[in-house]
Amino acid sequence: MADYKFGKHEPPHLRWPVAWYHPYVLLRAAREMVATGDFIRNFDRRELFTEKFEVIDQTEGYTGGDYWWDFMSDSGDGGNASYTVARAVQSPELSVGIDKGVVVTDIMTQLPASNLLVLGGDLAYPGASNEEYQYRFIEMWEAARPSVNSEAHADKKLHVVSIPQNHDWFDNISSFNRHFIGDYSNHFLQAHTPQNRSYFATRLPHDWWILGLDFALVGDLDRTQYEAFLNLIETSNEQSDKTIHPGHNVILLYPEPYWTRPLGDGAGEGYPRRYQRLEAALLNAGIKIRMRLAGDLHHYVRESATTGAQLDYEDLLVTCGSGGAFLHPTHAKRVSDLKVLDRIDDDDAMTPDIRERVCVGLQSKGSKAQNQREYSHQKSYPSRETSKGLSWWNLIALFKPTSIFGLFKDEAKGNFIQRCGQRIGELKRGLLGGNFMFPIMLGLLYFLAVYCNSFVFTNSFEADGFIHASRIGEISLPSFIVLWFKALFFSPLAFLVHAVLIGLCGSIAMEDGGRAFALSAIYSIVHILAAATLFWIGGYFHLDPYSKGMVIFLGGVVVGGFLFGVYFALVARFGGLANNAFSAIAHQGYKGFLRFRIDNKGTLHGYMIGTDAVPQRWVTNVHKDNRPLWIERADQDKPEWKIRDAFSLKK
Structure with missing residues (x-):
């Protein structure tokens, strides 16, 4: 951290991507993961949350019309990509095009700012120290924030909910807690951060819900979290705005796309994972799981199913970790292989409460149950063919070097020898730090x-x-x-x-x-x-x-x-x-986020907003009130934001 420079004079292109094959980075990541994992095994910090688990109700004050919300995950790696996405998400009016082959008939090309920002975790790399959060995430989003006096932001304040992923847990979620738990005025973007635990339940208009789950580093819910979500399932005839009723639509936000692992996720016979039991409890109560959403893999992939498993509605598997981290391939086997859903009634279970489970994952070769639900691939960004071609960059x-743009940075001052010395220093940093x-x-x-x-x-x-x-x-x-x-x-x-x-x-x-x-x-x-x-x-x-x-x-x-x-x-x-x-490869392109709209009829519309490339050079914004803080240099192409995928889920 000694080489990191904070503040307004350190633009995004000098906040270089993490060099994941630097020996120090490898050792640090391994050390922090082992240390935190060992700590969690003996004392799970999720069990420290003692406040009453409150539903975050986004229907209060809703009078009709379109309700907009965003999902972004896996930011805080390279400055160019992280800042580009942060600026687009916060833009009061984002101009978008429509990608070839994408059918969108009900949306304007100027998208309004959203009411709610949902963050899917891994917000700073390689660890989650206060310095990494500040340098790679907080400052990028704060610098990208439009003027608080703008008309688009004058009549509303952004609400933010978030879950941690594995890298957020590398400091036992201390930094995560400081920025997202408890609604304090100095929190992230000075937004409302109403959650009081590292997981949340948010009610949206027209009986849509988002349940944000926290796996820590153990791949499952803790007991307290599991019971908190079970308590939201309405088992009586009482009409309450704080419980999920039969017929309601639920989006399960996971910290990782567990469906890219073999069916069952390694759970033993007779003892399913808690999140598998939670899914079974939701379906048994007549609640519709319409989408399983996650980041963690740094790309966009959507898969859908319409029949099977005694379900009569469409549901989706969506991975969108395109918020600023290096690109993951979309053609990888675990991503592209067939996914199935299986509702299992386990006769080996010792007690009735752990008998039923819902499993989603890669189908084992040669095995297929009669009641399985198969998911078909709908869209990848980047495309699988493009992803294959990028493999050769290895x-x-x-x-x-970590970056070549530091060699030509405008900040080099002094005589010729001094400027050469500064640029040689940048090259040294790029080589020895890469x-x-x-x-x-x-x-x-x-x-x-x-x-x-x-x-x-x-x-x-x-x-x-x-x-x-x-x-x-x-x-x-x-x-x-x-x-x-x-x-x-x-x-x-x-x-x-x-x-x-x-x-x-x-x-x-x-x-x-x-x-x-x-x-x-x-x-x-x-x-x-x-x-x-x-x-x-x-x-x-x-x-x-x-x-x-x-x-x-x-x-x-x-x-x-x-x-x-x-x-x-x-x-x-x-x-x-x-x-x-x-x-x-540390590819900085193919970045974006998901923007959702719930219309007057309660239909959920999803739009993947992406750009193939991000600017590589920035200068200070000298216009108006200097917000956002940096803009592309004149010789840089602006991000070409397009709707790369569009889908709808009827209520």
């Missing part, structure tokens, strides 16, 4: 692997079939490779270094499960062969020890980084490594 992803540190780490691993394994290439081990390092160039490369693998069993330290390299490849591949580890083992052997080849080249050309060490280190940086790029590109192209490959 070939150079690890060698890119993914390029990962290839440097690989170069060090290559060097250590060779150094430790070279111990046996001395006269002392000639009796074991080895030769002196000075004679390596006298034998062929295949013969040397055989000796290299043999040497691993003579040098325990070399074996350990090679095991670290294999473990690194395996840990990255484990995103796709245990089967992917076998492929990573083969791939790690390629790295071992590459390191051995670099050592052989040094011997073949009779390089001195210093030159040989430089060849091995620099060769490890270039060859190791390129091999990882090839591996990422190929696996990602065929639907694997959705997170680990695309986080290296």
Whole structure:
């Protein structure tokens, strides 16, 4: 955090995206996730909420007409993308076009500001410290806020509700609580933040509800949260505005799209997860679950179902995590494979309260229940074909500086030498603070692997079939490779270094499960062969020890980084490594949010508002009252906001 500069003089393009393959970032994220997960296992902070769970009623004061609300998730990564989305969401009148193939017949091209902003979590990366929240999220949204004196905002105040995702939990949701829990005047955007827990229930006009769920880092509801939502289900004939009645329509906001995991989400027989029981209780009460909505995956995907599971209405699975974080692929297997809903009556359950569950997820091969409900793909943004093409950016992803625009920033002042010094400093920051540190780490691993394994290439081990390092160039490369693998069993330290390299490849591949580890083992052997080849080249050309060490280190940086790029590109192209490959690319485009409208008849209309590209350079706004604070530089194209998808759910 020491290099971060806060305030009005640090524009979005200097708030560079997180370098997810920087060794420090990897270690920090792993450390914070393990520490918080361990803490939650012993003391779940969600159990500290003791205030009465209150329904947030958005029908008070509603007199008819269209009711607008927004959903945005996964912001707080790169400044360009986060600020672009924040400015669009808060625009009093947002001009939009209509994307090719999207049918919209009932909407104007100037969208009004919404009454309610729903945030889906992961609001700051890589952790959730006060500094990260301020630098990557709060300041971006505050700078994008229009003038509080504008006519569009004079007669209403924005309401904000939010749930945390996993990165928000990395500080045990301390920062999240400070900004979103309790309705204080100094909260986020000076908006109303009426929720008193990390989860919420919001009633919208025409009997629509949003239930925002908090999974913490354990993948499920805690007991207190589960009971709070169960208490909202009306079981009597009383007419109350604070309970959900049969026939009401519910949107379940999840912190992650659990439906991209296998059906059942790993719950054991006889003991379903609490959120599965909650869904069963809602359906059994005659309440309609019309949409399961989540962020977490940084793209937009909509799937729908109309028949099956004894349900006579359409419901949707919607993922929209396009608020500012790096892009996730839409062609990934777990995203594009068939999803099904299954209502299960579990005879193995010991008590009646845990007998019924509703499961949504990837269908197991060769299995299909008679009453399953299948979801068909409707829309992806970006398209699956575009997503596949972006996979090839991995070939150079690890060698890119964090940003190249800092080299030409206007703030460089002084004489020529001073300006050059400032720009060299920006380049240094871009290289040493970016993914390029990962290839440097690989170069060090290559060097250590060779150094430790070279111990046996001395006269002392000639009796074991080895030769002196000075004679390596006298034998062929295949013969040397055989000796290299043999040497691993003579040098325990070399074996350990090679095991670290294999473990690194395996840990990255484990995103796709245990089967992917076998492929990573083969791939790690390629790295071992590459390191051995670099050592052989040094011997073949009779390089001195210093030159040989430089060849091995620099060769490890270039060859190791390129091999990882090839591996990422190929696996990602065929639907694997959705997170680990695309986080290296750190693509800033295809960003957006969901804007919803409930009309006079109670029909919910959803519009995915997206832009393919975001500006890469900003200047201070000198017009009017300097709000929003920054605008695109003259040579930058403005975001082309279009309705990328439109859908409707009748009441």
